[in-house]
Amino acid sequence: MQFAKVKGAEVFATASAESGDYVRRLGADRVIDYKAERFEEIVQDADLVYDLIGGETEERSWQVLKRGGTLISTVHEPDADKAAAAGVRASRYTCQPNGEQLAGIGALIDAGKVQVTVEKVFPLDEAAEAERHLKDDHVVGKVVLEVGSD
Numbered sequence: 405m406q407f408a409k410v411k412g413a414e415v416f417a418t419a420s421a422e423s424g425d426y427v428r429r430l431g432a433d434r435v436i437d438y439k440a441e442r443f444e445e446i447v448q449d450a451d452l453v454y455d456l457i458g459g460e461t462e463e464r465s466w467q468v469l470k471r472g473g474t475l476i477s478t479v480h481e482p483d484a485d486k487a488a489a490a491g492v493r494a495s496r497y498t499c500q501p502n503g504e505q506l507a508g509i510g511a512l513i514d515a516g517k518v519q520v521t522v523e524k525v526f527p528l529d530e531a532a533e534a535e536r537h538l539k540d541d542h543v544v545g546k547v548v549l550e551v552g553s554d
Contacts, residue, residue, distance in 0.1 A: 406431050406518045408452075416447050426544055430519070444468050454497075455479065466490045521545030528552075 408415050409431035417432040424435040436443045442464070449470035455462050458479035465475055471491035475482050482494035512518040523545035526534040534547050 410512060410517050418443050522548055525550050
């Protein structure tokens with residue numbers, strides 16, 4: 405979301421009402437409370453849907469894209485037949501190491517254009533607890549494993 409805002413995009417985001425202020429601080433122009441609103445009744449002719457959920461959320465996402473738009477899933481490879489029927493492109497995004505991109509992200513952070521919210525830091529020997537926290541709790545921000553300390 406923050407990278408889209410840096411590039412000048414208008415951003416609609418789904419979140420719970422409790423997380424709405426946080427999501428707005430990260431740059432959302434419009435926060436849609438997924439517990440009370442259906443995003444497909446609000447969003448139309450989107451250039452891009454970035455889907456982190458899959459399932460029913462992905463199924464509902466096809467209809468908000470404009471022809472020629474793109475659906476990106478972080479969950480799985482989207483259905484090519486559904487993409488063709490909707491007149492859009494679809495792909496799976498999987499992060500790949502890229503030093504040049506990381507340097508660019510670092511520059512955006514240093515310039516104050518992107519913020520990083522660290523929710524909790526765990527020592528490395530508590531990695532299992534950190535994983536449990538990510539899985540079971542409502543995490544707002546990043547969970548960090550501290551490898552060493554000075």
